[in-house]
Amino acid sequence: MKRVMISPNRYVQGAGVISEIGNQVKLLGSKALVLGGKTALANVRTVLEKSFADNKLGLVIENFGGECCQKEIDRLVVSAKTNQADVIIGVGGGKALDTAKAVAYYAKLPVAIVPTIAATDAPCSALSVIYNDNGVFESYLLLPKNPDLVLVDTAVIVKAPVRLLVAGMGDALATWFEADACAKAFAGNLPGGMSTAAALSLARLCYDILIEYGHQAKLAVEKGVVTGAVEKVVEANTLLSGIGFESSGLAAAHAVHNGFTVLEETHHMYHGEKVAFGTLVQLVLENRSTGEINEVLEFCGKVGLPVTLAEIGVSQITEEKIWKVAQTACAPGETIHNEPFPVSPEMVYAAIMAADALGSVYKAGK
Incomplete structure (x- = not known):
């Protein structure tokens, strides 16, 4: 019986870590295609551009069209090739990040993920959820590897509407119950094996953190501040839920x-x-x-x-x-x-x- 656990190559979280993005990305490439929604990009653009300039990295910015669909993925693959980018960076929420991962896959480039909200476990996964042009679920694109870098600035996260953090808790809430069901059924996980004890433990830890700290974190984000509870819940929503669902199953x-x-x-x-x-x-x-x-x-x-x-x-x-x-x-x-x-x-x-x-x-x- 084969057991498989996968995870991002590097996970960086904390208040203000967006200022380090150039230093982190230069390990992956020298010219980035950055894609994200207008609001998400506006929240990080100044710091991002300064960090890239300080590290002498090239930068091309593309506005995300709003739907993780094949048409949008194809458009951005062409842009990456035209601009001779050697690394893809996704900024924003789940659909933008899933699109960045898919673009990197088709363009055969490394990918860095910069969530500006903690609304889903999409940032860490080797998976893109593909919808049609009208937003109806179409398929899962299983990717050969997880993101090369996931950088989560909690000071940026708390600027987003609290409803987004709560939505992330809703996504993370399922992690333990789905992992437990798969373990009982001896069902395979996304990378094609059985869950490890470590993945199941992380899925359970995800649930325990939500129950213990979820309400505290919501109250802190309503005030726009980063606390220990916020750090724990952001990690649960992003890293623990990501590893838990992917390496234990849905x-x-x-x-x-x-x-x-x-x-x-x-x-x-x-x-x-x-x-x-x-x-x-x-x-x-x-x-x-x-x-x-x-x-x-x-x-x-x-x-x-x-x-x-x-x-x-x-x-x-x-x-x-x-x-x-x-x-x-x-x-x-x-x-x-x-x-x-x-x-x-x-x-x-x-x-x-x-x-x-x-x-x-x-x-x-x-």
């Missing part, structure tokens, strides 16, 4: 998220917010204990994650809509089939409706 929570992408009314919600509800669905699907479900409900309530269908945008609930989500979540090859028992659309439909009922009762009792 299961129902993310498959349910993918199912909800077929409903246009959920498109305004962040990935992690939908994954949080998907986690509740997974707990119901697995017939987890009342204590475990209540702990997740309490955590979501404290930090502001959705626990009902209405809270992820499905205010008009119909059998047709939920059935469509359930069928999509159970598509061949979906990660829901990593659960330690056979899963059918009927089971997922029931779990979604029951999770919504549990969430509604919890909200009513607050």
